[in-house]
Amino acid sequence: MTAFPQSNVPRFSVEVYQNEYLPEGGREVHAVVTVTATTNGGATTDGGAGAGTAPGPRAYTRAAGPDAAVVIMVDCSGSMEYPPTKMRNARDATAAAIDTLRDGVAFAVVGGTHVAREIYPGGGGLATADAATREQAKQALRTLSAGGGTAIGTWLRLAGRLLSGADVSIRHGILLTDGRNEHESPEELQASLAACAGRFTCDARGVGTDWEVREVTGIASALLGTADIVADPAGLSADFARMMETAMGKEVADVALRLWTPVGAEIAFVKQMAPTVEELTGRRGDSGPRTGDYPTGSWGDESRDYHVCIRVPAAGVGQEMLAARVSLVLPEPEGGIPVALSHGLVRAVWTDDTAASTSINPQVAHYTGQAELARTIQEGLDARKSGDRDGATAKLGRAVQLASVSGNEATARLLAKVVDVVDAPTGTVRLKVKVTEADEMTLETRSTKTVRVKK
Structure with missing residues (x-):
């Protein structure tokens, strides 16, 4: 060796x-x-x-320099025009991600509607990041405009083709959407994910509140990336910069x-x-x-x-x-x-x-509880959406209890926006009468985030 x-x-x-x-x-x-x-x-x-x-x-293989390639996929469907600031925020966020690219990294920008379009550099290839290409890419972002439908599978397949042509070890995608994948069937999206799995990893973000949580989290899960909500489009630039910085830190x-x-x-x-x-x-x-x-x-x-x-x-x-x-x-x-x-x-x-045989290892016990926490949040939200208030109260109450016991303060704070917590240790809660869509979607999107066990 x-x-x-x-x-x-x-x-x-x-x-x-x-x-x-x-x-x-x-x-x-x-x-x-x-x-x-x-x-x-x-x-x-x-x-x-x-x-x-x-x-x-x-x-x-060193990946934090020229041995990495990234494709940024930006939703350009018609809904991105409502409000008009959303498209502007998406352009600014993409520019922030481009500025975070290290010299030598191969990259491209894809505009996504019901079809996928190469925004930069075009010609079926990737550009190599340096001061000149970063500036050219940011200039090309001015051509991004909203119009058309949403077929995310086409965006992913184009990203896969672009990344497959790069002689690099780290291949990564960043995907932004603001709406539901209405212009292709779930089976078509799953086929695209299957075709891309193992070829590149992908972080997915939903902006606003008109997108489908399980679509975005499913994309990230299939492609071994992260998923999150950016409820306020003004937060996109900071989020994109963080995602790209993390991607630049991958080394194997x-x-x-x-x-x-x-x-x-x-x-x-x-x-x-x-x-x-x-x-x-x-x-x-x-x-x-x-x-x-x-x-x-x-x-x-x-x-x-x-x-x-x-x-x-x-x-x-x-x-x-x-x-x-x-x-x-x-x-x-x-x-x-x-x-x-x-x-x-x-x-x-x-x-x-x-x-000895009945003792539960603390790490195993902790993560068994964290898995149950994620599952009960999803079940509770499903019950709430279906009108089953008793079921939702029971499940979300159990989630509050699990979050309290495990010290998962971030999830506890998200749960407190959906239920009124009467007593966290016993999981006694009341469903809130009014819950914003953003708060509910944030809880659902981040339900699988865990807290590390204290060893």
């Missing part, structure tokens, strides 16, 4: 937190896997049981969470739990005997938590086994053998000590 080309390319560490003890005949093993990518020479924090770091230095792409299980064991589920809840179970790709890879996308200097559940064969007291081996892997260029960046172990030990 070759040496790191730059000291600020991240090294990965894996920390496994679990209660490894099961009662006699017990079959389910739960573990929280914390993955940390660290710059500045690869220093890592001390891990829990089964923690491991990269087995040795490796030449990563296509990192996979690899799980190996022994004969007789199987993966029940894999979920990302921090910074957001994201179901990964169905995204498994087989990578070898009893081995599967789960995509995690691009990484910069950051840490994420994953909840893994493994079903193991029942065993008697005193027996123990390796339930799973967890690795972070990065594909070698040109189809070579993937290299393990870090690893950790999940164990199972059968005991007749009731106190």
Whole structure:
């Protein structure tokens, strides 16, 4: 293996937190896997049981300079003209994102209606960011005007074609919409997402309150990006600049969470739990005997938590086994053998000590609650929309209770805009008579954002 080309390319560490003890005949093993990518020479924090770091230095592809490409997709449908400031804010936001591009990064701007149009540079290619091209791109933004329908799948497919022509490691999209995807079927959008998944990541933003939350969050989820609401168009510039700055901080792409299980064991589920809840179970790709890879996308200097559940064969007291081996892997260029960046172990030990086998690991307990919090918020909002006030009160009350117990203050504040909180610890609430659409959509959009467990 070759040496790191730059000291600020991240090294990965894996920390496994679990209660490894099961009662006699017990079959389910739960573990929280914390993955940390660290710059500045690869220093890592001390891990829990089964923690491991990269087995040795490796030449990563540097993405924060010329080894990255970004396409910005801007909604130009007719609704962007109402109010007229919305289109102006979108142009300003795109300009702010362009100003945040680092020299050498390949980029393009796409205008989206019921069709997708190249705004800059045109000709089916990408421009290379420097002072001149950034200025040219900002001049081209003046041609953005509102008119037409909305077919987001066409925007994504054009972005995919543009990005596929770039010889880079990090391929990323930023998508802005203000309305519902009314000019293509849900099946057409899903087909476009399937075609783009694995080819580039994408952050999605909804501006105003006339868009569909599950469309925007579905886009971000499928393409391993972030989703959020910008209720006031005046906030777009700051949000776009932050998104682009984060994209510029990504340094390695296509990192996979690899799980190996022994004969007789199987993966029940894999979920990302921090910074957001994201179901990964169905995204498994087989990578070898009893081995599967789960995509995690691009990484910069950051840490994420994953909840893994493994079903193991029942065993008697005193027996123990390796339930799973967890690795972070990065594909070698040109189809070579993937290299393990870090690893950790999940164990199972059968005991007749009731106190040991019934103890719930604090990390597992915390994220089980965070998953329930996200689910109950969605169920409560669905009940509220359908007119089921009793059901909505019960679900949102439980959400308030979970947010209080886990210390998720940001979600608690959002919930307080939808319900009057009588007693947070018991989840006693009353539905508010009047709730703004922006507050309800903000709660729904951000319902999957979690708070990190205090280790």
